[in-house]
Amino acid sequence: MKKMVMTKKEQIETLKEYTDAFLFGIQGLSVNTTNPISLEEVKKIVIEYPNKEFFISLNKNMHNEDLPLLRKTLKELNELPVCGILFYDVAVVRIKKEEKLSLPLIWAAEHLTTNFNTIQFFKEYKVCGTLLSSDITLREILEIRKNTEGTLIVPIFGYQSMMVSRRHLLKNYYKAFDINPSKEKMYIEKEGKKYPIFDTKEGTFVYSSDILNGNAEYETLEKAKIDYVLFDSTLIEEKIFLNIMKERKENNEQKIEKIIKENLPNVDNGFLYQETIYKVKK
Amino acid sequence: MKKPELLAPAGDLDRLKIALLYGADAVYIGGMAFGLRANATNFTLEEIKEGLSFAHERKKKVYVTVNIVLHNKEIEPLKEYLKSLKEIGIDAIIASDPTVIVMAKQLELEVHLSTQQSTLNYESALFFKELGVSRIVLGREVTKEDIRLIKQKTGIEIECFIHGAMCTSYSGRCVLSNYFTKRDSNRGGCSQICRWDFELWDDEKNWTAKKEFTFCSKDLSMLTYIDEMIEIGVDSLKIEGRMRSSYYIATVVGIYRKAIDLYEKKEKESFYTKEKKILDACANRESVCQFFNGRYDHTCSYYNGRVEVSNQDFLGIVLDYDEKTKYVTIEQRNYFKKGDFVEFFGPNKTYSYVLNDFFDTDGNKKEVARHPREIIKFQVDFPLSKDDMMRKKIDKENNL
Numbered sequence: 001m002k003k004m005v006m007t008k009k010e011q012i013e014t015l016k017e018y019t020d021a022f023l024f025g026i027q028g029l030s031v032n033t034t035n036p037i038s039l040e041e042v043k044k045i046v047i048e049y050p051n052k053e054f055f056i057s058l059n060k061n062m063h064n065e066d067l068p069l070l071r072k073t074l075k076e077l078n079e080l081p082v083c084g085i086l087f088y089d090v091a092v093v094r095i096k097k098e099e100k101l102s103l104p105l106i107w108a109a110e111h112l113t114t115n116f117n118t119i120q121f122f123k124e125y126k127v128c129g130t131l132l133s134s135d136i137t138l139r140e141i142l143e144i145r146k147n148t149e150g151t152l153i154v155p156i157f158g159y160q161s162m163m164v165s166r167r168h169l170l171k172n173y174y175k176a177f178d179i180n181p182s183k184e185k186m187y188i189e190k191e192g193k194k195y196p197i198f199d200t201k202e203g204t205f206v207y208s209s210d211i212l213n214g215n216a217e218y219e220t221l222e223k224a225k226i227d228y229v230l231f232d233s234t235l236i237e238e239k240i241f242l243n244i245m246k247e248r249k250e251n252n253e254q255k256i257e258k259i260i261k262e263n264l265p266n267v268d269n270g271f272l273y274q275e276t277i278y279k280v281k282k
Numbered sequence: 283m284k285k286p287e288l289l290a291p292a293g294d295l296d297r298l299k300i301a302l303l304y305g306a307d308a309v310y311i312g313g314m315a316f317g318l319r320a321n322a323t324n325f326t327l328e329e330i331k332e333g334l335s336f337a338h339e340r341k342k343k344v345y346v347t348v349n350i351v352l353h354n355k356e357i358e359p360l361k362e363y364l365k366s367l368k369e370i371g372i373d374a375i376i377a378s379d380p381t382v383i384v385m386a387k388q389l390e391l392e393v394h395l396s397t398q399q400s401t402l403n404y405e406s407a408l409f410f411k412e413l414g415v416s417r418i419v420l421g422r423e424v425t426k427e428d429i430r431l432i433k434q435k436t437g438i439e440i441e442c443f444i445h446g447a448m449c450t451s452y453s454g455r456c457v458l459s460n461y462f463t464k465r466d467s468n469r470g471g472c473s474q475i476c477r478w479d480f481e482l483w484d485d486e487k488n489w490t491a492k493k494e495f496t497f498c499s500k501d502l503s504m505l506t507y508i509d510e511m512i513e514i515g516v517d518s519l520k521i522e523g524r525m526r527s528s529y530y531i532a533t534v535v536g537i538y539r540k541a542i543d544l545y546e547k548k549e550k551e552s553f554y555t556k557e558k559k560i561l562d563a564c565a566n567r568e569s570v571c572q573f574f575n576g577r578y579d580h581t582c583s584y585y586n587g588r589v590e591v592s593n594q595d596f597l598g599i600v601l602d603y604d605e606k607t608k609y610v611t612i613e614q615r616n617y618f619k620k621g622d623f624v625e626f627f628g629p630n631k632t633y634s635y636v637l638n639d640f641f642d643t644d645g646n647k648k649e650v651a652r653h654p655r656e657i658i659k660f661q662v663d664f665p666l667s668k669d670d671m672m673r674k675k676i677d678k679e680n681n682l
Contacts, residue, residue, distance in 0.1 A: 061421070061452050064403045064431050091405035111457050111468055115352045117381040135460050136353065143354045164455040165497070166423045166573075172580035173482070173495055183484035188495055190462070190480050197482075208461055276460050278320045278350075278471030 001222040003248065004055065004153060007233040007241075008035040012049060014238070018245035021053035021083065021228065028069055029058045031202050032161045035234075039076055046080050054081075059088040059108050060202060061166075071095050078103050084151070086131055093125050104128045106151065110161060111135055116147035123150055129227070134160045138217055138272045142224050151227045156214040157244070158232025159196060159207040160270060170199035193266075196235055211236065212270040215248070215256050240264065285542055286516055289345075289441065290535045291524040294323040297531055298333045298344070303669055304532045304629050305539030308343035309333070310376060312470075312524060316356070316363060317347040318398065319524045320470030331370050343373040348386070349396035351454065351468035352379045364389055376419065378454065387414045394441065397421055398454045398468070402428060404435035411438045419520065422448060422502070425576045430514040439517040444504040445534055445561075446522025448572060450476045450497040450583075458497075498584045503561060503569035506554050508541045529596035529615070532671055533564045536627065559676050566593055595674045597624060598651075598658070603666040610666050612658045618672075619650040626662070628670030635662060 002020035012022060024042065025033025037045075046054050056077060062070055070091065077085060078101040085092065086108035096103055107113055107122045108131035119130045129151025132141060141154055170186060187194040193209035214221075214229075221229060231248075233241040240263045247255040260267055290306035292298035301309045311333065312324045325333065330346065337344045346367055352360065360382065367375060368389045375391055377383050378398035386393045393415045400421040401407055407418050417439035420429065424442070433440050449456065456467055458475035465471035479494035502522070504511065511519065519542070521534055537557045544550050562569065570582050598612035618624065618637060626633045640660035641647055651658050 061400050061423070061455070062403045062406070063423070064428050067403055067405060089400075089403070089406055090409040091403050094405045094409045110455060111460075112351050112379070112454055114468075115354050115357060115379075115381065117357050118352065118379055121380045121384060135457055135466075140354055147354075162456070162458050162461050163451045163497075165451045167450060167499070167578050167583070169450070169495075169497060169583070170482075172583055173585055176580040176583070176585035177493055181484060183486070183488075185485045187483050187485070188480035189483055190478065194483070195480075206458070271460070274464065276464050276466035276469070276471065278466040278469040 002228045004228045004230045009037050018249045023055045025057040029060050031060050031164050032205050053083040055084040056082050057086040062089040062091045116144045119148045135271045145224045153228040153230055154226050156229040159235055160212050163206040165204040168199050169204040210266045210268040213267040287518040289518050289520045293524045295329050297528050300528045301531050301535050302342050304535040306535050310345040312347045316350050318349050318470045322525050327366055345374045345376055346372050347376045348382050349376050349378045349398050352381055392416050400452045404432045407432050407436045423573050426574050433515040441518035441520050442516050444519045448499045448502050450499050501567045501569035502572050530564055563676050598672040600666050600670040608661045609659050610662050614651045614656045617652050623675035624672050625675050626672050633664045
């Protein structure tokens with residue numbers, strides 16, 4: 001099982017020893033990546049680090065106006081040794097087919113990648129893998145592995161996306177009250193919990209208050225033949241993240257838990273052991 | 283120019299009938315499973331059959347939502363459910379998960395693509411058209427130009443929301459409810475966290491403003507844009523609100539029915555003035571055009587607090603009208619009294635009236651009707667029908 005990291009491009013050098021793959025978003029075509037890079041930067045990185053795997057996230061909901069840039073980007077990425085293109089919008093699938101590209105596609109529709117049947121459906125469209133939703137249980141993940149072929153990526157560590165909006169909710173709020181905040185990092189708070197919120201060119205993103213920590217299930221996922229586990233360093237102090245990745249390489253579970261306990265008070269297991277409900281009993 | 287379909291929501295059989303009687307060409311409903319309003323009343327298979335019969339007698343249609351995002355355990359029971367819908371003869375299902383679409387197509391069910399897939403561009407639309415969907419409910423974030431281009435490039439039937447509540451997030455991309463209440467927004471359990479108030483801080487714990495932050499957007503209303511939507515080729519105009527009341531559905535459907543029928547007619551301006559007031563009153567929420575004109579700024583959200591006081595405009599529903607005696611029988615729905623200015627409305631009718639003497643079922647004269655659902659009788663000089671409704675007159679001074 002390989003490790004994949006989403007981080008700033010400046011961190012590649014520091015983290016390269018502790019991870020097999022990196023995931024980056026592209027400016028203008030990805031969301032939930034607070035450090036998207038340009039296509040030119042992708043070209044440099046893949047040359048500079050030929051022994052690492054690079055995955056590119058183009059996971060934005062595409063509007064008509066995005067299609068020309070998307071098409072151009074896909075064609076250029078096709079010429080690079082990228083290991084996978086993570087997509088949300090099926091426009092990516094269609095354009096790949098139209099342009100006869102050989103790019104490996106990974107279905108990454110966030111909260112929609114939840115069952116084995118639909119994952120197999122996309123296989124028919126030459127989609128070679130899936131980034132699983134972070135709101136399914138461990139049991140469901142294992143069921144999916146049992147019932148699918150293709151690459152599976154499981155989020156295991158990091159803040160998780162809760163919401164993506166086209167609206168500029170912070171900017172609109174500031175406008176409504178005629179205020180000029182100087183800080184970029186903002187949080188909304190409810191019942192003592194803080195949820196990071198960003199307002200970018202692509203819209204507003206809101207993250208979970210707690211960092212998902214699924215490290216305790218690393219071995220289980222590895223035994224089940226999950227292909228990649230994803231570590232997201234967004235909003236996590238670089239030194240802490242690095243230390244966790246160092247211990248992860250050594251599979252030193254106790255030390256990982258110690259680092260987390262001492263430095264990150266807001267962690268939980270997400271939905272690994274907790275099923276959501278949808279029908280309220282009357 | 284071809285008139286688009288007016289598509290209304292129906293949370294139960296009564297509301298299905300009201301929607302169709304008041305002018306909807308089709309309704310969309312949820313069954314007991316697989317729909318995104320798991321906590322609505324919803325329809326049993328028997329009720330779907332009955333609703334379908336009612337609709338087909340009037341040459342109208344019924345679509346059933348099967349639009350949840352499936353988890354593994356839902357795959358097996360899905361096929362049986364779709365088979366049942368096929369046997370009943372429903373006109374189409376509304377689906378978002380490709381598993382549902384493929385299974386439905388294998389059963390030769392017509393499929394409409396749910397807004398949960400957030401289709402916003404023509405390439406995605408073509409993908410699903412090639413998969414066999416016959417209609418796409420576009421994501422709410424599309425502009426007028428987006429709609430025009432998608433229609434032009436794909437030729438597929440396009441359905442757009444025209445009225446009702448708006449999600450703040452891209453559909454399918456919000457799990458606020460999952461995190462805050464463990465209720466799955468993509469399987470029908472959304473607890474509308476976007477309507478909560480929050481405190482907004484920077485990372486030095488400075489409260490940005492002394493006003494709560496909210497995600498809450500105003501409702502959508504496309505009343506004054508219906509002509510444009512018809513001109514760019516929208517095939518179906520969809521009203522949101524399977525959990526809304528009969529009164530809301532009757533009011534909104536009736537007004538949009540008139541708006542469609544008045545396409546290109548000169549009476550439009552005065553129609554808008556009156557009907558917009560009625561629409562705003564019945565929903566208790568402000569409504570704006572939202573993304574259609576490419577504008578989604580602070581005027582589309584609630585930032586200064588909102589007060590959603592349940593309005594008591596809906597006064598009663600007609601149970602019966604005797605043409606000989608001219609007595610109408612009303613089931614009370616909110617307090618009213620002698621002397622109140624009221625309005626009766628129904629499909630293609632509106633009458634203003636000042637309440638005079640009225641009586642209970644024993645013939646006793648009454649001054650007020652204060653008991654929920656009490657039955658009241660009185661005489662009126664105009665013809666009424668079962669399921670017509672009575673409401674407060676919205677604007678007595680301007681006779682609106």
